[in-house]
Amino acid sequence: MMNFTVFVFGCLMLTYSCNGSMEEIVGELQRELQQLKMKTGNEIQALKTSITTYENEIQLLKTSSAIEIEILKEEINTLKVERLNGSEVPKRRFVLGTNSFAEKPAFSASLTNHATSLSNFQTIIFDNVFTNDLRGYSGITGIFTAPMNGTYFFTATVMSHSGEYLETEICMNGKSLVSMYSYDTHFEQGTNSVVLVLKTGDKVWVRHSNTQGSKAFGYHWSAFSGFMI
Numbered sequence: 562m563m564n565f566t567v568f569v570f571g572c573l574m575l576t577y578s579c580n581g582s583m584e585e586i587v588g589e590l591q592r593e594l595q596q597l598k599m600k601t602g603n604e605i606q607a608l609k610t611s612i613t614t615y616e617n618e619i620q621l622l623k624t625s626s627a628i629e630i631e632i633l634k635e636e637i638n639t640l641k642v643e644r645l646n647g648s649e650v651p652k653r654r655f656v657l658g659t660n661s662f663a664e665k666p667a668f669s670a671s672l673t674n675h676a677t678s679l680s681n682f683q684t685i686i687f688d689n690v691f692t693n694d695l696r697g698y699s700g701i702t703g704i705f706t707a708p709m710n711g712t713y714f715f716t717a718t719v720m721s722h723s724g725e726y727l728e729t730e731i732c733m734n735g736k737s738l739v740s741m742y743s744y745d746t747h748f749e750q751g752t753n754s755v756v757l758v759l760k761t762g763d764k765v766w767v768r769h770s771n772t773q774g775s776k777a778f779g780y781h782w783s784a785f786s787g788f789m790i
């Protein structure tokens with residue numbers, strides 16, 4: 562092995578000394594080194610360029626993701642508002658604690674505070690929502706919007722203040738259907754109910770029906786409920 566190495570080295574020296582002087586060899590090596598340096602420099606430059614490209618792409622992705630997130634947030638807010646306004650109703654809703662989806666609309670709500678200074682046809686907003694399967698009812702507007710076609714049962718009870726006569730009614734899409742009446746000698750609860758065939762989007766609510774009386778009793782003495790049969 563040793564002998565072989567010495568032999569190869571000897572041959573190399575022989576080759577170099579045969580083909581040119583030591584200066585030429587050094588010059589050749591320097592040129593090669595220079596070329597290698599340039600090549601490496603170019604490669605480093607190319608790598609730097611692609612890193613910059615990647616950085617720009619990452620920045621772009623970050624920016625567009627941020628914009629998309631903003632758009633999604635906006636959409637969520639819109640959906641929330643629409644849902645509160647009762648104009649958008651999801652088809653199914655997971656019922657907490659039951660491990661299942663509500664399949665039929667059902668709601669029940671009561672009046673927390675007295676409704677006072679009621680004008681003619683003003684909606685009575687039953688704000689205290691007990692149940693709202695499929696989110697058909699809005700405790701903000703007081704309006705139930707049918708989330709699906711079907712036959713529904715509605716009932717409402719409205720109590721008058723002592724010494725104040727009160728008339729209210731259940732209406733559908735603005736049309737009076739059945740009325741509740743409370744005489745004015747004592748606190749009285751007027752009540753009525755109705756079964757309706759509704760199609761998706763039909764609206765049902767309780768409203769003040771006459772210029773007589775202007776106050777509905779709160780503290781959960783007045784309530785509005787409905788469900789699909």
Ligand SMILES: *[C@@H]1O[C@H](CO)[C@@H](O)[C@H](O)[C@H]1NC(C)=O
Nearest residue numbers: 639640642643644645646648
């Ligand atoms: C929700 O109702 C309010 C008050 O009526 C209205 O100003 C707003 O534009 C409604 N929003 C949507 C998304 O319908």
Ligand SMILES: *[C@@H]1O[C@H](CO)[C@@H](O)[C@H](O)[C@H]1NC(C)=O
Nearest residue numbers: 708709710711759760761762
């Ligand atoms: C709901 O009823 C309306 C009117 O009868 C009908 O046009 C519509 O196709 C029904 N929708 C569904 C989902 O059954």
